[in-house]
Amino acid sequence: MTNNANTTPNTAPSTTPDLFLVAGATGTVGRQTVRELLSRGHLVRALTRDPDKADFSDFSGSGDGVEVVRGDLADPASLVPALEGVTGLHLITFDGGGFAALETGPEIVELAAKAGVRRITVLNGGGDTPLQDAVMAGDIAWTVLMPVEFMANALEWAQGIRADDTVREPFVGRLSAMVHEGDIGAVAAVALSEDGHGGKSYLITGPEALTIQDKADALAAARGREIEVVELTEAQALEQWRAAGQPEEVIGFLLEVYGNTPPEGRTPIGTVAEVTGRPARTFAQWAAENADAFRRV
Numbered sequence: 048m049t050n051n052a053n054t055t056p057n058t059a060p061s062t063t064p065d066l067f068l069v070a071g072a073t074g075t076v077g078r079q080t081v082r083e084l085l086s087r088g089h090l091v092r093a094l095t096r097d098p099d100k101a102d103f104s105d106f107s108g109s110g111d112g113v114e115v116v117r118g119d120l121a122d123p124a125s126l127v128p129a130l131e132g133v134t135g136l137h138l139i140t141f142d143g144g145g146f147a148a149l150e151t152g153p154e155i156v157e158l159a160a161k162a163g164v165r166r167i168t169v170l171n172g173g174g175d176t177p178l179q180d181a182v183m184a185g186d187i188a189w190t191v192l193m194p195v196e197f198m199a200n201a202l203e204w205a206q207g208i209r210a211d212d213t214v215r216e217p218f219v220g221r222l223s224a225m226v227h228e229g230d231i232g233a234v235a236a237v238a239l240s241e242d243g244h245g246g247k248s249y250l251i252t253g254p255e256a257l258t259i260q261d262k263a264d265a266l267a268a269a270r271g272r273e274i275e276v277v278e279l280t281e282a283q284a285l286e287q288w289r290a291a292g293q294p295e296e297v298i299g300f301l302l303e304v305y306g307n308t309p310p311e312g313r314t315p316i317g318t319v320a321e322v323t324g325r326p327a328r329t330f331a332q333w334a335a336e337n338a339d340a341f342r343r344v
């Protein structure tokens with residue numbers, strides 16, 4: 048007799064979905080981490096300092112699995128209710144828009160251990176940071192996520208492209224193995240919810256190394272209209288970044304990595320496929336998903 052769902056008694060044990068706390072949930076990577084955890088059937092608490100601005104209603108259906116909770120990583124006591132019943136915790140290393148390094152790592156790790164958290168992922172903020180050091184020194188299984196440039200950074204070009212079909216950048220020949228933010232979220236979700244990733248630091252890249260022109264071409268194809276690339280001098284780039292309100296240390300970092308991109312920033316590796324079992328998404332896919340942001344209305 049054929050075994051099928053109609054004739055087999057339901058003997059599967061009932062399982063309760065695991066609950067995860069995601070910091071940075073209103074940001075680029077945290078939002079995708081929330082999405083990926085939900086898509087794996089888990090429940091998520093989305094941490095924010097301002098619950099009014101957190102909106103997951105576009106997560107069709109699965110958005111019901113998100114509970115928005117108020118908390119501030121700079122004020123560890125505010126995290127106590129949010130940590131209750133949590134299996135895994137996703138952390139960022141900085142405090143606020145100026146990207147100041149969080150110094151509260153030891154307290155956060157202690158509270159997480161008390162709450163019974165079993166796994167922590169940390170979104171690396173460039174090199175060692177006090178919070179990352181505290182997580183790695185603690186007893187909870189940790190995974191450090193070290194993504195290269197996010198594809199989402201291309202959104203910084205949206206206004207210029209909509210205005211006059213132009214991208215203005217310095218160092219236009221530089222190569223970047225930029226990664227889809229959804230793939231960073233997917234690696235985070237797997238590392239948080241499955242065994243085998245503790246004590247590992249994952250460099251996370253996209254599937255190809257692209258120049259500025261390659262990216263502009265992909266965006267042009269996605270929006271159905273040409274884009275011109277104009278190379279800026281370093282001085283012009285500084286002026287543009289300052290006018291956009293970039294902090295000086297971010298500007299210094301950009302000059303360094305754009306002018307002299309290290310091999311790991313421009314060499315695609317297989318982390319996304321190895322950890323998630325799915326190929327890393329291309330920039331052409333990202334461009335198709337985000338084409339409207341680059342179209343004139």
Ligand SMILES: NC(=O)c1ccc[n+]([C@@H]2O[C@H](COP(=O)([O-])OP(=O)(O)OC[C@H]3O[C@@H](n4cnc5c(N)ncnc54)[C@H](OP(=O)(O)O)[C@@H]3O)[C@@H](O)[C@H]2O)c1
Nearest residue numbers: 071072073074075076095096119120121142143172196197
């Ligand atoms: N952009 C890149 O190409 C790139 C590449 C590699 C690594 N990175 C690293 O990625 C990180 C930035 O990630 P992202 O772009 O996903 O962030 P983002 O979009 O800038 O969002 C920042 C998030 O941090 C949260 N936040 C800030 N301070 C907080 C605090 N004190 N307590 C709780 N939440 C706080 C904010 O939440 P609320 O405002 O809702 O509270 C917001 O969700 C940085 O560490 C950067 O170094 C970036």
